[in-house]
């Protein structure tokens with residue numbers, strides 16, 4: 029099995045603060061981590077490799093510091109890593125990002141499964157994985173919470189939906205975006221860490237992956253961000269509690285009367 | 291001069307911190323309360339290769355170096371000092387002497403499983419009548435044909451109840467004084483080797499500390515470590531390395547005290563404001579942060595010297611002495627900042643104090659560290 033995992037380096041906080049003036053994320057002083065869902069993706073890939081053999085390659089588009097995130101995945105057990113870094117990639121939206129990653133995957137050439145995390149915790153769009161699948165013309169399954177079976181030609185997976193899951197059989201190659209609940213990512217080993225630091229990780233720019241300059245980075249991004257802002261905190265709601273539904277209804281009507289709404 | 295950890299050390303720090311926060315910290319209070327050895331945690335640490343950090347690849351380690359190892363001990367101890375002492379004693383004074391003084395064969399046989407986390411090692415130096423004065427060892431080893439026969443007892447030995455091997459010091463020639471002490475590699479399942487019930491301790495309750503009784507323990511002649519009569523010299527060297535790890539352990543506890551206190555001080559409101567707004571509390575926090583950082587610098591320096599093949603005895607003693615004393619001070623201040631809550635088991639700081647106190651005693655008391663430093667000064 030040839031497996032490619034797309035990972036992203038993100039700031040280590042679920043409460044990203046926003047610069048009120050510039051409207052951009054404040055990244056200073058916030059340590060960077062591998063996007064947590066992407067670690068689940070790496071873990072899923074490593075488990076399949078352990079069962080069926082093959083190779084796991086991690087790729088990431090980002091600034092040179094994203095090398096650290098790739099090294100961490102190599103320390104977990106990934107065999108190869110590639111960093112996509114080029115000034116031309118800067119300012120990419122999810123469309124340009126998925127195009128760029130798809131071009132890199134085309135260059136790698138051989139792949140059976142492309143794993144992604146369900147979304148990145150900084151942007152929360154969940155669009156890049158599906159975008160890659162569309163650019164490459166591959167089938168895709170998002171929100172995968174369990175892998176039931178993997179054969180040389182297909183996979184059977186569980187896809188989380190509200191209140192349950194659906195079982196999907198998908199032919200390979202395919203793009204699979206995983207949920208947090210799919211597994212518990214392993215901690216990197218110290219041996220792996222040492223190996224990861226000795227490893228030469230190639231950096232590919234736009235020219236290396238035959239990506240058209242018009243389609244990457246800011247140029248290739250149809251999304252225009254008008255304004256980024258932190259919504260104002262609203263007052264907390266009130267929870268009405270009673271013995272049963274009827275009791276709650278009585279309380280609710282009283283409240284509405286008090287407020288002169290009814 | 292470069293005060294920056296390298297990329298590799300930074301990554302190890304990050305990984306171990308994450309592991310400690312996720313896997314160790316949540317169970318530390320319970321392990322302490324029940325006096326339960328951290329079997330599950332140490333199994334995972336073994337899989338991650340943490341026990342192999344200070345040993346080279348050919349002996350099952352990763353060759354990351356002593357500084358990387360000290361960083362790992364610090365991070366683990368920040369979450370649970372019981373696990374920290376288990377880790378530090380196993381690597382530095384249990385496995386350390388075999389790695390430092392063992393033959394190629396001994397290293398292959400014992401260092402590899404220890405570095406890979408498949409076996410714990412203990413170091414049996416202290417005896418009921420030979421503590422600080424370890425030269426006063428009374429345990430004896432007598433050569434009988436092809437075997438050494440050991441008799442005597444050891445006390446306060448870390449990891450021996452869970453260990454597969456112990457390095458034991460014993461007198462081989464009483465007429466030679468400290469030059470008549472030798473060290474031996476003793477598998478813990480050797481007939482005649484027995485351990486007592488775990489001690490009831492003030493702190494570090496989840497670590498394994500026991501007495502060893504040696505009754506006609508027969509081990510092959512080749513199990514002597516290095517040459518006959520070198521035991522005293524060897525353990526002085528082993529303890530130098532051990533002190534770096536106790537220093538790192540102390541820094542971890544000191545940091546944990548600061549972490550808990552800072553968090554609490556920002557949350558606790560009295561007189562209409564968080565107590566962190568009171569200058570008296572701020573000064574305590576500032577002192578705690580300063581002492582922790584200074585201790586860390588000294589411990590890192592000693593580890594760096596060791597990694598670079600330079601003498602480090604004095605620095606290791608200074609780092610251990612300072613770090614152990616400030617971690618006790620930090621623990622006391624942490625309780626003070628927590629007020630009555632700090633005295634209760636609901637908060638971790640009372641555990642930090644109980645754990646911290648051992649740092650001023652184990653691997654040479656503070657008094658002995660001062661003697662070591664003074665001796666280095668030429669006194």
Ligand SMILES: Cc1cc2nc3c(=O)[nH]c(=O)nc-3n(C[C@H](O)[C@H](O)[C@H](O)COP(=O)(O)OP(=O)(O)OC[C@H]3O[C@@H](n4cnc5c(N)ncnc54)[C@H](O)[C@@H]3O)c2cc1C
Pocket residue numbers: 379412413414415416420421422423445446447448449491494499648651652653654655656657658
């Ligand atoms: C939890 C725990 C784990 C331990 N693990 C191990 C282990 O794994 N292996 C091992 O071999 N040992 C271990 N020890 C033993 C430890 O190293 C000794 O307790 C320590 O060295 C002190 O020896 P002692 O207890 O006999 O005290 P003593 O030597 O009797 O000291 C009593 C007091 O006298 C002071 N004193 C002694 N001599 C002098 C002097 N010359 N000048 C000034 N003051 C002096 C000491 O500083 C101390 O304050 C452990 C101890 C504990 C509590």
